Amino acid sequence: MAPMxxxxxxxxxxxxxxxxxxxxxxxxxxxxxxxxxxxxxxxxVDLRELLAVSVEAAILGGKEVKAVREGNILKEKSKGKTREGASEPLTMGDLLSHRKMYNLIKNTFPQVTVHSEEHDNEEDSLAWSRDIPADILQIEGGREVAADSLTVWIDPLDATKEYTENLVKYVTTMVCVALEGKPVIGVIHQPFTGFTAWAYVGQGSNMAARSAYSITPPKVVVSRSHSGKVKSYIHDAFGNNTTVIEAGGSGYKVLALLDMPPNESDSMDQADVYVHITFIKKWDICAGAAILNAMGGHMTTLKGENIDYSGEPLNKGGLVASVGVDHKALLEKLPSWDPEKH
Structure with a gap:
């Protein structure tokens, strides 16, 4: 019988x-x-860790900037001209700093979008030291956020023009972290003094606002290399007796608004307001915006709009930065001005 x-x-x-x-x-x-x-x-991404890496990156970049300047190996060339016709130099300091800063952050947080002022194809296997400075460790716990909600802006060498002229007090390296377009972490490092300012909005900072500011009239710090018609604009806003301080570097100009440590303040200008009336890149201003926000200050466009630190890198609205004063009252004094038409 056949099997069933x-x-x-x-x-x-x-x-x-x-x-x-x-x-x-x-x-x-x-x-x-x-x-x-x-x-x-x-x-x-743990934001406290990202702050520590940002500080480490700014310091590493600063060492490259300082070594190139002191070795007089700038190898300067031009990237072109600004919209106002000013030359934009590029040096070995810019490039070597970029490589350290960009690769350290990208190697540590590969999922995070990182924008740098400079670009090249040189990779570096830098790894984070895992060292978190003691003052940053005092921040309670870490806040974890989605990597795709973050944008990191790097300025490997702010005030390159002044750097080529050996006006090194204006030079900084900067890192900013924006969460959904809002600056939450800012680091401004001064390579030639070794001082580093940092802030994590809502959590802490190693900086403080000064005890006294004025807007009647204020001392206003402006760009020495991209000033355009800013002096007449400032005098129209606040009067002909207004003190206008010309300085290099957006990072330096933000620090001029803050209370610097005694050993750092001797070479620093002091200002009440920072005004810029032409186009400016977000890697120039994001770190300063975060630090000011942490101090209760503001950095807005000339019209008082918040600046979105995501997407394309150009801020076309100019800026007004302040801390310790009535920012709205400042804005009300400003004449109507459209940077896109000047």
Missing amino acids: GIRLSPLGLAVFCLLGVGIIYHLYAGVISNRLAAFGQRRK
């Missing part, structure tokens, strides 16, 4: 398959869940 075969009805076959899928699911659901959780974790 086993036949399954379509319904029975379906039940058998479902049972199999169920068994496989129960066997592997935990593994899949754990792997998905790990994948999600890799896409999260």
Whole structure:
């Protein structure tokens, strides 16, 4: 007699398959869940750690900037001209600083979008030291956020023109972290003094606002290399007796608004307001915006609009920066001005 075969009805076959899928699911659901959780974790960033890496990056970049200047190996060339016709120099200090800063941040947080003023194809295997400075450790806990909600802006050498002229007090390296377009972490490092200012909005800073400011009239700090018609604009706003301080570098100009340590303040200008009436790149101003915000200050366009630190790098609205004064009252004194038409 021929052996009997086993036949399954379509319904029975379906039940058998479902049972199999169920068994496989129960066997592997935990593994899949754990792997998905790990994948999600890799896409999260601890902001306190990102602040520590940003400080380390700014200092590393600053060492390159200082070494190139002191070795007189600038190898200066031109990137072109600004909209106002001023030359934009590029030096080895810019490039070497960029490589250190960009690669350290990108190697540590590969999922985060990083914009730098400079670009090149040289890679560096730099790894974060895992060192968190004591003052940053005092920040309670770390706040984890989605990596794709962050934009990091790097200025590897702010005030390059002044750098080529050996006016090194104006030179800074800067890192800013924006969360959904709002600056939350700012680092401004001065390579030639070794001083580093940092702030994490809502959590802490090593900086403070000065005890006294004035807007009647204020001392206004402006760009010495991209000033355009800013002097007459300032006098129209605040009167002909207004003191206008010309300085290099956006980072320096923000620090001029703050209370610097005694050993750093001797070479610094002091101002009440920072005004810029032409186009300016976001890597120039984002770090300063974060530090001012942490101090209760403001950095807005000339019209009082908040600046979005995501997307394209150009801020076309000019800026007004202040701390310790009525920012709205400042804005009300400013004449109507459209940077796109000047």
